[in-house]
Amino acid sequence: MKPPRRPEGGDEPSRGAPRNGAGTASADALDRLLDEVERAPWAYDYFALLRRVEACCPELPRLGRARRPRQEPLRLAQEPELDFAPAALARLDRRAGAPRLGVRFLGLLGPQGPMPLHLTEYVRERLRQHGDAAPMRFLDVFHHRMLLLFYRTWAQSQPVVQADRPGEDRYAAWIESLAGLGVAAGAAVEASAVPAAALRFQAGFVGARSAHAERLEKAVGHYFGVGARVQPFVPGVLELPREACSRLGHARNRPERARQPPSRLGVSANAGSRVPDRQHRFRLHLGPLTLPHYESFLPGGDAWPALQQWVRLLAGTDKAWDLCLHLRGDELPAPRLGARVRLGLTSWLGRGDARERSDLRLVPHPSRRAAPPRGASDG
Template identity: 40%
Template sequence: MTGTTDFWQRLGERPYDFDLFAALRRIESLHPQSPRLGHSQRPQQDPIRLGQAPSTSFAPATLAGLDERRAAAKLRIFSFGLFGPNGPLPLALTEYAMERANHHGDETLSAFADIFHHRLIQLFYRAWASAQSTVSLDRDQDDSFTRHVASLVHHGLESQRERDSVPDHARWNHAGHLVRQVRNAEGLERILANFFRMPARIEEFARHWLPLPDDQRTRLGGASNAQLGVDAVAGQAVPDRQHRFRIRLGAMGLADYENLLPTGRGHRQLLDWARSYIGIEYAWDVRLVLHAAEVPRVSLGGVTRLGWTSWLGASAATQDRDDLVLDPEHIAATTHSYRPRRTAGSPSSEPTRSHP
């Protein structure tokens, strides 16, 4: 019989420490090659035989013991069966089965009843397991719980899985946030804080500059956009606070900081999380905050990178460094280092990119 030796040893020595459903769930997960309990067509397909220990006393525990004398181990329980004070048979038959087994070594009657017990206990367990969706996670090839949760966020089909750098289970873990039609800042904060294991804060209405098209700029001698106080604009861009927000991550250690730089995997995951949560409706950027104790010193032959992980000064930093702001969407659009993967139902046109 295969399985974890320590589990079977504890089950045989201390069966009263186990709950029936917990023990059967563990046994079922240890035998992925066998049909699920309650789904087999013959007893030979089951990893364990089930039966009831005849007893006239009220059950002191759920499990009576594990019998490994036969080729197929047999797990006996006290409750849920034909015998005993709670069973449908008269107590005289329970006493007779006990007397034959204890004094004559004859288990014919109880073995015959176990033919029915074996199937009934399995169906009893299956009724419980079917209502506990997480039980299906014990087997990857028959994971209905994952399919149900993935369907909530439109990932129910296999072709919709593994679409980007964010692990599927990480996304499904936050299905409660992703399933809502109204996406708020608190939801994105919790997702990023939980996924990256660091403080995350959304700064709404972040200021940025919107470039003006050539035909809307003010020019000397122009016939339009030249009324002072009405539509005249000095410059090539106007400030805006309606369409951009800023993600503030940290303070964090140097390893996490470098992971979120454009060359790190965390940078792509941050971009994919933002696209999954808000789409392309808003512009956004991210401010990375590095712990003061983790700020590297610049030295010849060092591994610091200009503009990303290098700061001038010989003395140790006394404050967290938060002067690096990145625009992942702009970086992806200009470097072509990371393109969104096409999926069924996605628009064919390229999303509008915001300028830094």
């Protein structure tokens, strides 16, 4: 004789177990929840209870998507009663097989069901007077599937329920697509210095077409929990290409220079290859900061790569910028040898005072500013 064939995925778990194929932690959490429901089922909302059951079973498919009964932690049934339901849930039966949750708000029977009322009387009589549960269990085959699909329909429209399982969060993909962080940029978002959840939270700012100072101030200030202010029109210089520099003896009669306007003294002529500019640079002020927070924004700190990514996303890559950190006066470190002070970054000579320090300017490397807006984090 051949030994009995095992079901796919291993031995068939006990139908009376509180959790089929679950780990110890999941089984314990589900047991505690079902114990509470068994004592007072009427105190629970149908949708809230099934959401908690799903949360206790992260290793199983979502309710309403399982392909086999053993992948479902409980069975749903209707209680055949003739009165109007005082509560959505009636009882939880755990005496045999999988836990069976009886509901009153939806089903084929009862005063609110589509079936004739005498069928409810018949099914109830067979169950209560003769102990014959066959008619009710036959109808529960349809009730179970209908109730699970009813819950699944509700859950798919709830962003909070979708977030219970980040790997299956449909709202996350939708929001990322609206912000320009959809499928094409999915890998870059996952590898970025800023968590994907933080980018989704600021989707309104990230997806906006206009790059204004307010969105950078609010997004950076909220993400890092510090005061943020953008100073526009910071003086700077622009490097001119060779063909744009003013030259003596410029001949317009040469074919290669025919379309170039002549340099006019005081108007378009300039000396050298650099010109002053106030249109293409801004300064981001952060603070007042504590010393640990101040150090996190320095090159090599935890917050420095994330800050550069926020600026690229919200200000674009066509503008130069620098960072001004404001250190609180009472956080000023003493310049002592061996105290892990960094020359030029966290060290000041003198006795110090209580005034705020904001004399440090950090300029990101041009290659960092030119990195793709949806790219990975900076090194």
